[in-house]
Amino acid sequence: MLDIFFFGFLRGAVFALAAFGFSLVLGVLGIVNLAHGVFIVLGASVTYALYSAGTPIVLAALAAAATTGLLGMLIQRLFIDRVFNMHPLMVLVQTFGVAIIVSELANKAFGTSERLLRLDVPGLPYVEIGSVFVPTYEIVVFVVSLVSAGLLVAVLNYTSFGRAVRACRDSRQSAELVGINVPRVFLLTMGICGAWAGLAGALILGLRPTAPHMHFMWTIEAFLVVIIGGLGSMGGALVGGFLYGVLNFAAYYYWPSTAPAVIFGALIVMLMLRPAGLFGLGTVVRK
Amino acid sequence: MDKISMPAAPGAVNRRSVLKGGAALSLGAMMAPGLAAPALAQSRTVHLGCSLPLTGPYEKVSRIYKDAYEFWSETVGHKMSIGGQDYDVRWTIYDDENSAARTAQLTERLITTDNVDLIVGAYGTDTVLAQGAIARKHGRITIQAGAASQRVDEEIGGHTTFTLVGLARNYGRLAIEKLGTQEPKPRNIAIVTFDDPVYLEMAAGIEDMAQSLGIEVALKEVLPMQTQDLRPTVLKLKRLGEVDIVYNCGWDIICIKLVQEFAALDFTPKAFVGGHLTTNPVVKETLGRNLDYVMGVTFWLPQMAHSDDHFASAQEFADAFKAAKGYAPTYHAAMAYTVPYIYAHVLRDATGDTPFDPAALRAKIAALDGLPTMWGPISFNEKGRIDFPGLPVLQWQGNDPQLTVIHPDALATGTLQYPMAEFRSRG
Known part of the structure; x- marks a missing residue:
């Protein structure tokens, strides 16, 4: 049982990293971004292409994160911004459409095959923790996830941009009244969302096979993590990621043939018992 | 642009002589149909078609199938000899996105709109079954190399579909x-x-x-x-x-x-x-x-002792395929290449005006008895499945x-x- 918890916890780090941006956008813009998974698979595809072309993996991952960050800003400026004040369903439809278009373009550009990299830490491929051998790369992913969560929390809590983000989250009208450039805050928020998701995609390449057509699966997984952790909370997304990782690992260990049903069943129960998640900030979705 | 006129030299071809010659040739053709036939046959085309999951999880493997179909065409110089006449080979290959519903739709289109003469197999059990169901509705046959499931034998084997891949079990x-x-x-x-x-x-x-x-x-x-x-x-x-x-x-x-x-x-x-x-x-x-x-x-390796009309050995096939497509062929390549090869073999001696008649094709394919191919000797059982001893x-x-x-x-x-x-x- 201990190793199931341990490996699930490790896996959860990457789920958390994948969900940070989703949670941020949901919290600040109040929208469910159905194009979120596209950032993840595109991050993986760009990283794979650059790494295959000889770029060091760290540079490739950063370039991928920058690419998806820019894409996020582009989507915000060209699409979401234009329908933001309309019915929330419009944003859902629009982000879904964007997801389909971008993933199809990614299919054409990068191919539709599943991709996987063998990523080891040179000289130290494994570490022994207690009686368990762990690939060092997974420790790296775990640390990156923790550091990036801390970074996001620090930015949100201790910078003027963070204050603007929180102000927009709490009340868009009040933020505008005190002179905050709300469209710019939203633009940067989507940029951060894209960059974090792209980084997650880059790291996932060493853990799970990834392909552009898997974007919607990742959107759903990010959604599930946010549901567990609580809407709009970075800490919640981190804890949600870990819990989802353990739930996912245990489901595939104990009930492999019905694992997806077990996972969704558990989440339905979770929603019934605690609709706002573990660390939710209350109702954040626009009505 | 300037128009350049050149005077006709004595004995040179002019419009009048062309018309005369054309008239004489037409008359000759009417009187001697046996001589005119090869000229008319130049424009004949055999149209092969299928759908493959060219995008999605089976992208790589379906590319191999597509490459192998193309490689067969290149090997035969884009010509198929049917009943002693040369036919140009033409392919229509659609992307079915690994969807059975899409495959059914595309197969309907291949048969009713594109008017394909021969159907080659899709890839994957559900898509092959969908393709076979539509082919069966139209009384057509298929030769497929992409589904190993026993369901193919049970639902469409023998009467509609002939299968080159061995049983999954x-x-x-x-x-x-x-x-x-x-x-x-x-x-x-x-x-x-x-x-x-x-x-x-x-x-x-x-x-x-x-x-x-x-x-x-x-x-x-x-x-x-x-x-x-x-x-x-x-x-x-x-x-x-x-x-x-x-x-x-x-x-x-x-x-x-x-x-x-x-x-x-x-x-x-x-x-x-x-x-x-x-x-x-x-x-x-x-x-x-x-x-x-x-x-x-x-199923297949270049060191196996297979040969066909075009290659003396599997290794020779593998080398030629690699030279043409840039990668060493997997077993899928040899298997897919063999699908049009079988059609070409059974059509070679076709007679009559309807060489693609499904009933005649079905009978000829079912009667194959150890046909040497790049995929090994070909015989089908009553369910249209290749006899294969094991992998x-x-x-x-x-x-x-x-x-x-x-x-x-x-x-x-x-x-x-x-x-x-x-x-x-x-x-």
């Missing part, structure tokens, strides 16, 4: 047979498979074979098709204690992930059979040295792993290395 038979001869004999086996008819059939065949040899099935793990994380499975294998054989019924990426997780969790079975796709280049590219000792099964067994060996055929003895180029060296000791 026989895929692992020879591998287990070979492992069963080791000393000491393996005590148990763990089978990793997926919740899809063809993978379940494969697992059932392996299970039956193991039990018939007295090898206990310690675990049969059925995973959802969308499973990405194999660590829970490998952790379960490790907790079983000593597992002698692990057999992967899944595809190449699953083989890669299993080996990576074996290495990550320091779990080494005595033998690991990576499945029927271990020869795909991505497996060696990703696993490198960890591929050493990994076994696999395959040869191979093993990757060495630090820069090289492919070695280990079973059956007639094809063997080396011996089985058993048991497997620990992953952790490989550096």
Whole structure:
């Protein structure tokens, strides 16, 4: 049982990293971004292409994160911004459409095959923790996830941009009244969302096979993590990621043939018992 | 642009002489139809069509099919001889996105709108069944090389579809047979498979074979098709204690992930059979040295003693394919190449005005008796399935792993290395 918890916890780090941006956008813009998974698979595809072309993996991952960050800003400026004040369903439809278009373009550009990299830490491929051998790369992913969560929390809590983000989250009208450039805050928020998701995609390449057509699966997984952790909370997304990782690992260990049903069943129960998640900030979705 | 006129030289061709000549030729053609026929036949075309999952999870393998169909066309100079007349070869290949509904729609289009003369197979059980259902509705036949499931035999085999691939439940038979001869004999086996008819059939065949040899099935793990994380499975294998054989019924990426997780969790079975796709280049590219000792099964290898009308050996075929397409052919390439080859063979001596008559084609294909092809001698049983004794067994060996055929003895180029060296000791 201990190793199931341990490996699930490790896996959860990457789920958390994948969900940070989703949670941020949901919290600040109040929208469910159905194009979120596209950032993840595109991050993986760009990283794979650059790494295959000889770029060091760290540079490739950063370039991928920058690419998806820019894409996020582009989507915000060209699409979401234009329908933001309309019915929330419009944003859902629009982000879904964007997801389909971008993933199809990614299919054409990068191919539709599943991709996987063998990523080891040179000289130290494994570490022994207690009686368990762990690939060092997974420790790296775990640390990156923790550091990036801390970074996001620090930015949100201790910078003027963070204050603007929180102000927009709490009340868009009040933020505008005190002179905050709300469209710019939203633009940067989507940029951060894209960059974090792209980084997650880059790291996932060493853990799970990834392909552009898997974007919607990742959107759903990010959604599930946010549901567990609580809407709009970075800490919640981190804890949600870990819990989802353990739930996912245990489901595939104990009930492999019905694992997806077990996972969704558990989440339905979770929603019934605690609709706002573990660390939710209350109702954040626009009505 | 200036118009340039050139005076006609004495005896040179002018408009009047062309008209005269044309009239004489037409008259001659009417009076001697046997002489005119070859000229008319120049414009005849044989139209082949299919759909393949060119995008989606089977993109790579379906590209091989498409390349092999093209390679056959290039090999025959884009011409097919039917009843002594040359026909230009034309292909229409659609992307069915691995969707059975889309395949049905595209097959309908191929038959009713594109008016294809011959249908070659899709890839995947559900899509092949969908293609076959539409072909059957129109009374057409197909030759397919993309579905190993017994459902194909039961639903469309023989009357509508002829199948070049062997039954899924026989895929692992020879591998287990070979492992069963080791000393000491393996005590148990763990089978990793997926919740899809063809993978379940494969697992059932392996299970039956193991039990018939007295090898206990310690675990049969059925995973959802969308499973990405194999660590829970490998952790379960490790907790079983000593597992002698692990057999992967899944595809190449699953083989890669299993080996990576074996290495990550320091779990080494005595033998690991990576499945029927271990020869795909991505497996060696990703696993490198960890591929050493990994076994696999395959329908086809260049060292096999096959030949056809165009290639004296499988190696010659492999070399030509590599030169044309830029990569070494997998078994899919040889199998797909053979599909239009069979059509060409049975149509060669066709007579009458309707060479593509489905009933006549069906009868000729069903009557094939050991036709030498690049895929081996071709005969079909009453269900339209190729007679296939079992899949040869191979093993990757060495630090820069090289492919070695280990079973059956007639094809063997080396011996089985058993048991497997620990992953952790490989550096």
